[in-house]
Amino acid sequence: MTKLFVTALLLCFTLLLHAQPDINYSIKVPSKHLQSQENIQVYLPKTYHQGDKKYPVLYILDGQWFFLNGVAIQETLRGDDLLPEMIVVGVDYKSRSYHDSLHFDYWNELSRYVQEELTHFVDQNYRTNDERVVFGWENPSFMVSEFLFQKTPSFLGFIASNGGYVNDEMLESFQAYDGEPLYLYVANSKKDIYTVSSSDGLAEKLSAQTINNLEWTYELFNQEIHESLAYTSLYQGLRFYYHNYGSKVFSGTKEFHDEGGLPALEDYFKARSERFGTDPEIDASTKNSLIWLAWKQDDFTSFDLFMNEFKDVLSTSRYASAYWQNRLGQFYLKYEDAAHAIEYFTRGxxxxxxxxxxxxxxxxxxxxxxLENEISKAKAHYREAIKLAKANNDDQLQAYEMKLKNL
Structure with a gap:
């Protein structure tokens, strides 16, 4: 018994080890700008060692505090409908004094280190694609702003939590940028009395003019305080950047129609394909969810539309059961579409x-x-239902007998 227990314990320990994230907390990066060896933390997705796929990179300034936030998002919230797998890089600033607002001794050097040396180091040592997102909280949010508003930004996504700024000179420099669209997410709280005015000012400045090649938003999370906003803003910022990465999800069929119906849905997947290289066709997850929504909301008009437009998913394994064939048949029967009801009941x-x-x-x-007035066939199937109901003590027996009698 003891031997069996030890074996089981070892197996659990092995599985636990196997499930641990691939993280290195002490990677040294040489920096000419800082004249030092800088420390970074790196998280690799679970599939990293299984092929030659290239990954986007999330850079987290103040990695000594927030690196594990990015890892947690990847480990627990990543999915086909949320975010892609990403390499997460924590930029360790713990030895720097820039958090003292009166002593920005290393600001320019740190900025050049991150944009020039660190990104080059990561690209040289890991399988990365061209997609980089950077996150900064408090003072690093101002650095994130500087990373964005220049002629040649080094990142595509920018998340500024509890701070951020822009001035006319930065905006003028940015006007020369003509690359692919960039995304800026700014978050703060009215309870952060130290930095909210900076975020407000940034939003006001951006709202006052049209800025090409930039998608941006500003959100307030007023239930949070200065110290508690980082995780929320990091996750919501990633969701903003990857807003059209996954399947399209609707709260109901009304929302589907209000947003433009099938043409708008097709446009969504075409735009998604152009941005992320995915299939331009509406995916199965979206088709299945819309069929389910229409059934759940008792919207037969939309249900019939989806069943006709999305016929391809009806032959997939999802619907390969008596459960689904009966569910579809019963819904058609409810709305007296006898032909389709017969089709699904018969297949089931x-x-x-x-x-x-x-x-x-x-x-x-x-x-x-x-309903089709094929009485002989109707009677035959009611008799079979009655026979099975008697054998199984089905509480619907009398109802079946009454329907047969009424024929």
């Missing part, structure tokens, strides 16, 4: 003869054939 009975659903599907066929 013939291809997925699950005893749990055979009785109700035969009864459904009886009702559907009755």
């Amino acid at each position: 009975i013939n291809e997925y003869p699950d005893p749990e659903f055979m009785t109700v599907m035969h009864a459904g066929l009886g009702s559907a054939y009755a």
Whole structure:
């Protein structure tokens, strides 16, 4: 018994070790600008060692504080409908005095180190693509702003939490940028009395003019305070940058129609494809969710639209069960679409003869054939439903018998 326990314990320990994130906390980066060896932390996605895929990189300023926030987002919140797998790089600033607002001794050197030396080091040593996102909280949010508003930004996504700024000179320099669209996410809280005026000022400055090649937003999380906003803003900033990365999700069929219906949905996936190199066709997840929504909200008009437009997903494994064939058949029957109800009930009975659903599907066929005025077929299926109901002590037995009698 003791031997068995030890074996099980070792197995659990092995699995636990296998599940640990791939993190190196002490990687040295030589810097001519800082005349030193700088320390960074690096997280690699779980699939990194399984092929030759290249990954986007999330750079987190003040990595000594917030690096694990980025790792947590990747480990717990990443998914096909949220974010891609990313390399996370923590930029260790703990030895720097720039957090004292009166002593920005290393500001310019740090800025050049991150944009020039560190990004080059990461690209040379890891499989990266061209997608870089940078996050900064408090004073580093001002550095994030400087990274953005210049002629040749080194990043595509910028997340400025609890701070940020821009002046006319920076905006004028940025006007020369003509590359792909950049994304700026600014977050703060009215309770952060130290920095909220800076974020407000940045938003006001950007709102006062049209800025090409920049998508930006400013959000206030007034339940947070100065010290607590970093995680929320990091996650929401990534969601803003990757707003069209995943499947399109709707709260209801009304939202689908209000946003432009099928043409708008097709445009969404085309734009997604152009940005991320994904399939330009509407994906199965979106199609399935819309079919489910229409059924759940009892919207037969939308349901019928989706069932006709998204026929390809109906032949996938998701619907390969008596459960789904019965569900679809019953919904069509409810709205007296007998032809489609017969189609799904028949497929359920013939291809997925699950005893749990055979009785109700035969009864459904009886009702559907009755709508078609094919009385002999209706009676045959009601008789089969009654037979199965008696064998299974089905509480719907009397209802089936009454429907047969009424025929």
